[in-house]
Amino acid sequence: MALARRSADYDWRSRLSIGARVVVAVVLALFATLLVTWIAERSELRWRHDLTAAQENTLNPATVRVLREMPRDIAVDVFFSAPEPPFHIVGREVQDRMRRLLRLAADQSGGRVAVEDHDLSDRTRLSPRTQARRQELGLAVIEPGGLVAVSSEGRRHVLRLRGDLADLDPGNADSRQGPVVPPRVAGFRGEEALLGAILKVSEGRTPIVVFTAGHGELDLDGPGERGAVLLARELKAQGFQVQSWNGARGTAFPAADIAVVLGADQRFTDAEFAELATFVDRGGRALVALGPRVVGGESSPEALLARFGAKSRDSGIVCMPMPSVSGGLQTGIPQCAYAVVGFEGMPAQNPITDPLRTADQRVMLFASRAFDRVAAPRGARVLDLLRSAPESWLEAPIDGTDRYDYAPENDTERTRYSLAMQVAFPPVRNPDATLPSSDPARAESRILAIGSADALANHLLVTNRDFVVNAFDWLASREYRVRVESTNRESRKLDLSDPVPVSRVHTVTVILLPGLCLCLGLLTLWLRRRST
Amino acid sequence: MRGWIAITRRELAGLFVGPLAWALLFIAVLLQGWLFVLYLKTSGGDVDLALRWTLGESWVFWALLILVPPLLTMRMISEESRTGILEFLLTAPVSDAAVVLGKFTAAVVFLGLLWSTAFLYGLAVSSLGIAPDWGALAGGWLGAVLCSALFSAIGLCASAMTSTPIVAAFGAIVLNLVFVTAPLLAGLSDQTWVRAAVARVDVIDHHKGSFLAGVLDTSYVAFFAAWTAFFVFVAVRAVEARRWR
Numbered sequence: 001m002a003l004a005r006r007s008a009d010y011d012w013r014s015r016l017s018i019g020a021r022v023v024v025a026v027v028l029a030l031f032a033t034l035l036v037t038w039i040a041e042r043s044e045l046r047w048r049h050d051l052t053a054a055q056e057n058t059l060n061p062a063t064v065r066v067l068r069e070m071p072r073d074i075a076v077d078v079f080f081s082a083p084e085p086p087f088h089i090v091g092r093e094v095q096d097r098m099r100r101l102l103r104l105a106a107d108q109s110g111g112r113v114a115v116e117d118h119d120l121s122d123r124t125r126l127s128p129r130t131q132a133r134r135q136e137l138g139l140a141v142i143e144p145g146g147l148v149a150v151s152s153e154g155r156r157h158v159l160r161l162r163g164d165l166a167d168l169d170p171g172n173a174d175s176r177q178g179p180v181v182p183p184r185v186a187g188f189r190g191e192e193a194l195l196g197a198i199l200k201v202s203e204g205r206t207p208i209v210v211f212t213a214g215h216g217e218l219d220l221d222g223p224g225e226r227g228a229v230l231l232a233r234e235l236k237a238q239g240f241q242v243q244s245w246n247g248a249r250g251t252a253f254p255a256a257d258i259a260v261v262l263g264a265d266q267r268f269t270d271a272e273f274a275e276l277a278t279f280v281d282r283g284g285r286a287l288v289a290l291g292p293r294v295v296g297g298e299s300s301p302e303a304l305l306a307r308f309g310a311k312s313r314d315s316g317i318v319c320m321p322m323p324s325v326s327g328g329l330q331t332g333i334p335q336c337a338y339a340v341v342g343f344e345g346m347p348a349q350n351p352i353t354d355p356l357r358t359a360d361q362r363v364m365l366f367a368s369r370a371f372d373r374v375a376a377p378r379g380a381r382v383l384d385l386l387r388s389a390p391e392s393w394l395e396a397p398i399d400g401t402d403r404y405d406y407a408p409e410n411d412t413e414r415t416r417y418s419l420a421m422q423v424a425f426p427p428v429r430n431p432d433a434t435l436p437s438s439d440p441a442r443a444e445s446r447i448l449a450i451g452s453a454d455a456l457a458n459h460l461l462v463t464n465r466d467f468v469v470n471a472f473d474w475l476a477s478r479e480y481r482v483r484v485e486s487t488n489r490e491s492r493k494l495d496l497s498d499p500v501p502v503s504r505v506h507t508v509t510v511i512l513l514p515g516l517c518l519c520l521g522l523l524t525l526w527l528r529r530r531s532t
Numbered sequence: 533m534r535g536w537i538a539i540t541r542r543e544l545a546g547l548f549v550g551p552l553a554w555a556l557l558f559i560a561v562l563l564q565g566w567l568f569v570l571y572l573k574t575s576g577g578d579v580d581l582a583l584r585w586t587l588g589e590s591w592v593f594w595a596l597l598i599l600v601p602p603l604l605t606m607r608m609i610s611e612e613s614r615t616g617i618l619e620f621l622l623t624a625p626v627s628d629a630a631v632v633l634g635k636f637t638a639a640v641v642f643l644g645l646l647w648s649t650a651f652l653y654g655l656a657v658s659s660l661g662i663a664p665d666w667g668a669l670a671g672g673w674l675g676a677v678l679c680s681a682l683f684s685a686i687g688l689c690a691s692a693m694t695s696t697p698i699v700a701a702f703g704a705i706v707l708n709l710v711f712v713t714a715p716l717l718a719g720l721s722d723q724t725w726v727r728a729a730v731a732r733v734d735v736i737d738h739h740k741g742s743f744l745a746g747v748l749d750t751s752y753v754a755f756f757a758a759w760t761a762f763f764v765f766v767a768v769r770a771v772e773a774r775r776w777r
Contacts, residue, residue: 001711018773021771022769022772022773024613025765025769026765026766026769027764029762029765031759032760032762033759033762034732037751037753037754037755037758037759038757039733039754040750040751040755040758041611041751045750046749046750046751047749047750048749048750048751049747049748049749050666050746050747051667051668051670051671051746051747052665052667052671052745053665053667053668054664054665056746057745057747058746089575089576093578093581096581100741100745103745104747107741107749131720145548153650182576231533267638330676334737336736358617393710421711467704488571492579492580492662492663492664492665493576493577493578493579493662494572494577494579494657494660494662495577496572496573496576501657501660502569502572502573502605504656504659504660505568505569505572505653505657505660506569506657508565508652508653508656509565509566509568509569509578509649509652509653509656510562510565510566510569513561513565513649513652514558514561514562514565517554517558517561518554518558518559519552521554521555521557521558524549524551524554525551526547528549
C-alpha cells in the first residue's frame with residue numbers, strides 16, 4: 001500500500017530522473033569494479049600465500065630474481081596435447097603442474113611473462129591463432145604430450161614434456177618381468193627448464209657464428225635437401241648472428257664466437273687454415289662437419305680436426321643394417337648409410353646429449369665418417385659424443401667412384417664407431433692474437449667434430465634440431481642450467497588394484513551422503529505436512 | 533547488521549524447510565560423489581587431483597554452478613515480490629541492502645555447505661590412510677564458495693528485476709553462461725585485445741589459477757569480491773527501483 005501510494009506520487013520526469021541516476025550509479029559501480037580488480041593485480045599490492053603442504057606454488061628465489069630482473073618481456077606458448085600410453089596419466093600430471101608453474105611465473109613477473117595456452121585437442125581444426133603461432137615459432141612437428149615454447153623478440157627455446165619438463169618412468173606393465181609398477185613422474189624439472197629458457201631468450205648477448213664458404217660447403221641459403229637454410233633460420237631463432245667468411249677473397253677471419261665448417265669438399269688455403277686453427281687455439285669455438293668424400297691434405301677439414309685430437313677415418317662411411325619388413329636386418333640398400341644414434345650411443349651427464357637421452361630422442365646422420373682419437377692439445381678432454389650401433393661397418397666406395405654397394409664383406413669388422421667427438425682444452429695464451437668477439441676471458445677452446453654434414457642439412461635438421469641447438473649452445477657457452485631442485489609431489493594415491501578402499505569411498509560418497517540428504521529432505525517434508 | 537542477520541536466518545530456515553533445497557542438495561551431492569569416484573579411477577587413484585576435479589577442474593562443477601545458484605535464488609526476490617511479501621519486508625525497519633545481503637548470504641551459505649562435501653570425501657580417503665593436501669583442499673573450497681557467491685549475486689540480480697521466478701532463473705543462467713563461456717569464445721578471436729579484455733572477467737581461469745591450485749592471492753580474492761559486490765549493488769538498486777515503479 002505504502003509503495004503504491006509512493007509510486008503514485010512520481011510523475012514521468014521524476015521516474016526518468018531516478019532511472020538516470022540508477023543507470024549512472026550502475027555504470028560507476030562497474031567502473032569501480034574494474035578499477036578495484038586492476039589495482040589488486042598490481043604486484044606491489046598483492047599478497048599471496050601458498051596453502052599446499054609441499055609449497056608447490058612457491059617459486060625458487062632464483063626464479064623470482066630472474067623474473068624481476070629480466071631485460072625483456074617473455075611470451076610463453078603452451079602446446080600440450082594428449083600424451084601417449086603408457087604416459088597418458090603421468091603426462092597429464094606434468095602438463096597440469098607446468099600450467100600451474102607458468103601461472104605462478106606470469107603472476108610473479110607482474111605481467112612481463114605472457115602465457116598463452118593453445119588447444120590441440122582437435123589437430124584437424126586448430127584455431128587460426130594457434131596455427132599462426134606455430135608458424136611464427138617454427139614448430140612444424142609437435143610430438144605426443146606437447147611442448148612449451150618460450151620466446152622473446154625473435155628468439156625462442158622449446159621445452160619438451162618428456163626430458164625437459166620431467167623425467168618419466170614407464171614403470172613395468174609386464175608381470176613376467178617382476179612386480180607391476182605403474183608409470184610415474186620420476187622428477188619434475190619444469191621450473192629449472194623454464195628458468196633456463198627465460199635466461200636464454202632474454203640475454204643481451206648475440207653470439208656470432210661464422211660459416212666458412214668457397215670450399216663446397218652446404219649453402220646457407222639453399223632450400224634443397226642438402227641446403228642449410230633451415231640451420232641458418234634455427235640459429236637466428238636461437239639468438240645467434242649468422243655470417244659467412246670466404247678467406248680466399250683475402251679477408252681476415254672476422255670477430256666471431258663460433259667458426260663452422262659445414263661439409264667442405266675442398267682444401268682451405270694455408271692462410272685460411274692458419275686463421276681457423278689460431279682462432280680455436282686462442283679460445284675460439286668451432287664445429288667441423290665432414291662430407292662423405294675425403295678431402296685430405298695438410299689444410300683440409302680433416303687435418304683441422306686431427307690437430308685437435310679427432311682424426312677421421314679415410315676408408316669410407318659408417319653404415320648400419322636396416323630393419324626389413326620381415327623384421328630381420330637388411331644390407332645392400334642405400335638406407336644403410338643412415339646411422340641412427342639412440343641413448344645407448346650417447347654419453348650421460350653431457351650438456352649436448354643428456355637432454356636427448358632423457359627425452360629418448362635420436363640423432364640421425366647420413367653417410368657419416370668415423371673418428372679416432374689422436375694426440376690432442378695439452379690438457380684436452382676428448383669425448384666420443386655419438387657412437388654407432390655395434391653392428392656398424394665401414395663401407396668403402398666402389399673403386400674409382402663415389403658410390404657404395406652397402407654390402408659388407410664377411411670379414412668386415414663390425415663394431416661401434418665414433419660419429420661425433422667433443423674436444424675442450426685450455427687456450428694458448430697470446431696477447432697478440434685476435435680474441436673471440438664477446439668473451440675475452442673465455443676459459444677453454446671447444447671443438448665439435450661431426451662425421452656427417454648432412455646431419456645439419458635441411459633434410460635431417462627437423463630430426464636433429466635439439467642435438468644441433470644443444471651443440472651450438474655448448475659451443476657458445478650458453479649453459480643456463482640454474483640448478484633448481486627437482487620436485488616430486490608427495491604421492492597421495494589410492495591403491496586401485498585393491499577393490500576394498502575404492503568400494504568404501506564409493507559407499508560414503510555415492511550412497512551415504514546423498515542418502516543422508518534424501519532422508520533429511522523427506523523428514524522435512526513429512527514434518528512440514530504434519531504441521532499443516 | 534541485525535536486519536541482515538535476521539533476513540539470513542529467515543532465508544536459511546525457508547530454504548531448508550522447502551523441498552527445493554533438499555532436492556538440489558541431493559542431486560548435486562549424488563553427482564559430485566559419483567564423479568569423485570570416477571575421477572579417482574581415471575587419475576590412477578590420485579586423491580588431490582580427484583578433489584581438484586570435484587571443486588572446479590571439471591565441467592560438471594561449472595555446470596552445477598551455472599544451474600544451482602539461479603534455481604536457488606530465483607524465488608528469493610521475484611516470488612516475494614509477486615506474493616507481496618517483499619512489500620512488507622521493504623516497509624520493515626531494515627534497509628534494502630540488508631534485505632538483499634541477507635538473501636545473498638543465505639544462498640552462499642547453502643552453496644558453501646554443498647561444496648564442503650569435498651571435505652567429507654577427504655575424510656573418507658583419509659580414513660583409508662591417504663590424507664589429502666588439506667591446505668589445497670581448503671583453497672579449492674574457498675574458491676568454489678567465492679564462485680558461488682558471484683553466481684548467487686547474479687541470480688539475485690536477475691530475481692530482483694522480474695516478478696516471475698522462472699524468468700529470473702532463465703536470465704541468471706544465460707548471464708552465468710556468458711560469464712563462463714566468453715573466454716572460450718574469445719579464444720577463437722585473433723584479436724589480442726579481445727582476449728585480453730575477456731580474460732579480465734574469466735571466472736574459470738581466476739578460480740583454477742589460484743584457489744584450486746592451493747594459492748590464496750589477494751588479487752583473485754579481490755576479483756571475486758569486486759564482481760560479486762557489483763551484482764549485489766545492482767540487485768539493491770533494482771529492489772530500490774521497485775519503490776518508484
